[in-house]
Amino acid sequence: MTITFAREEIQQTIKMIHEENLDIRTITMGISLLDCVSEDIGRMEQKIYDKIVKNAGQLVTVGEQISARYGIPIINKRVSVTPIAIAAAHLNTEEMVRIARTLNRAAREIGINFIGGFSALVQKGFTAGDLALIDAIPQALSETEFVCSSVNIGTTKTGINMDAVLKMGKVILECAQRTADQDGIAAAKLVVFCNAPEDNPFMAGAFHGVGEPECVINVGVSGPGVVAKVVKEFPEADFGELSNLIKQTAFKITRMGELIGRAASKSLNVPFGIVDLSLAPTPAIGDSVAEILENMGLERCGTHGTTAALALLNDAVKKGGAMASSHVGGLSGAFIPVSEDAGMVKAVEVGALTLDKLEAMTCVCSVGLDMIALPGDTSAETISAIIADEAAIGMINKKTTAVRAIPAIGKKAGERVEFGGLLGGAPVMAIHPFSSKMFVNRGGRIPAPIISLSN
Amino acid sequence: MALSLGESNRAIVTILGRDQTGIIAWVSGRLAEHSVNILDISQTIVDEFFTMIMVVDLNPSKIGLADLARMLEEEGNDKNLQVKVQHEDIFTFMHRI
Known part of the structure; x- marks a missing residue:
């Protein structure tokens, strides 16, 4: 036989992995906990622990084997579970915290670095379980290491539950206060969604939706560095070529995501769900979405033209990615988390990127105001108002939006917070000094939008 | 082209580095010791920079792909060579529809 690949193709693949930070960001196993319910809390904890360990016990080992076989790094192995507010709807707040500890114990046992699904879906209202879970979030996230939480407070079909928005402002603030000595890390493990996807493999927002199978493998890819490099190489390309x-x-x-997903699915004997074709940056130099936008010809990310550049990028990523995979899902788009992207951090530091511009950018990409540090004296109502704005963008544009905000307790705009690892660090962003208190305290729901008359 | 995902046991060995005597002798010797069959070799030198791409079949061999990769990578490091061994599917998936 002859070599079936051109030399350039082989070299390109190797270069993408070794020089341009191409990696598989996460293999996430979704596990249903719907059959773990029990009136006895101790029994329920045991069932949850056993089920996670039984299904995902080999996840890390298999991930490492696949990574070695194909010579591509697989950065994270993770688990998402059925929203606990549904799987454990009969529990009270104290018992919800016990479930979070159980999830944490299971995560430690199998060697994963995050477990998602300490979640509630409250877009139209609260069940008793939802309320218990939401009240448990600050304690659960500040006393566990691996557990991630998300709350869906709105959808295009139902509108926005503003009572939940109000509550989540307080929950985020309390999360940050309880972990003030670690720059509010608990708040970094909490996402507030509008139109949350049920098959998202990325943390902190991953949960295993009730329409999902018993167990499933979802894969999230990365690769902003590869795109940044290509864009840089063709400064003369017009927008069509770009x-x-x-x-x-x-x-x-x-x-690459499709290959790894299929391989993991086969090795673990678990069905393959989706590839999430997001461009997910890391704090590493050269692995930045902001750098792609700057390579397109913007002096700094955040300046005029940034929204247009991001719109083009996001759409092209989806078009290219959709053909590469049999099933695309999750968040699928370019992520613009501030602390996790060295280019975004720089843009904030030099004053090019403000919270308002970031909000505008979220209209045309995945996912929302992600990993933003707010001044420590930001009121719960202001956080709620920020969530409401972001949720409104998602609701009206029929897309997923989210807020993952970290009030930096004791710090002011311009000072820095450090979370470490993939979460990175970021300057605290300035917010508007004017109050939204009366607005967010009105209560009730913002009605679902009309879908026709679409201007 | 079939997307084999495990049925095939072919891998691509790539070696990059400054040219020196005995690179091919070394790698082919190590492969032969482990009964890894070489199916094809392509090699060039540009500006004293050596690049070699080799297609190998691990079926006759008892050594696993990951172990082979680790061994050649470590020995290659000692010779200032960057050696990678990767299952062929990664290239098939990336470059073929």
């Missing part, structure tokens, strides 16, 4: 270049690159990146 879009094509990004599509081709996104195709290749997503194919």
